[in-house]
Amino acid sequence: MITVLLVSQEKKVFKALEAGFSDNNISTEWVNSGQDALSLLTIKKFNLFITSEKLPDMTAKQLIEKALFQNAMINSVVLSQLAHKDFHEAYEGLGVLMQFPLNPETEHIQNLMEHLDRIDRIAKQINSIKGE
Secondary structure (H helix, E strand, O other): OOEEEEEOOOHHHHHHHHHHHHHOOOEEEEEOOHHHHHHHHHHOOOOEEEEEOEOOOOEHHHHHHHHHHHOOOOEEEEEOOOOHHHHHHHHOOOOEEEEEOOOOOHHHHHHHHHHHHHHHHHHHHHHHHHOO
């Protein structure tokens, strides 16, 4: 089962996402700060986390950097109102899967699921080539 950590001061921004994830048998857990997210990421395995750009104790970029230090394979998505080019520049090199708007909808989940599926297929092909 895929598990997703949702990080934002306001849980309501994830209302549509939680419903969409539930429809796809994806488990979610919510925390309201970067530090709570980092603590949870050390004790529980998540396939990815989705975070608001501004958290009460750090920025999304700081959270992603710290999370990657704990687990270099963790995937992330950021809720941001930055223009696409500015977003790319701000998060370049951090392996952020995609940018979501500040109030994501069900369609964004579909895009994310398709993206994760492509990543999974590529990983399986690589493992097959390696003989794993």
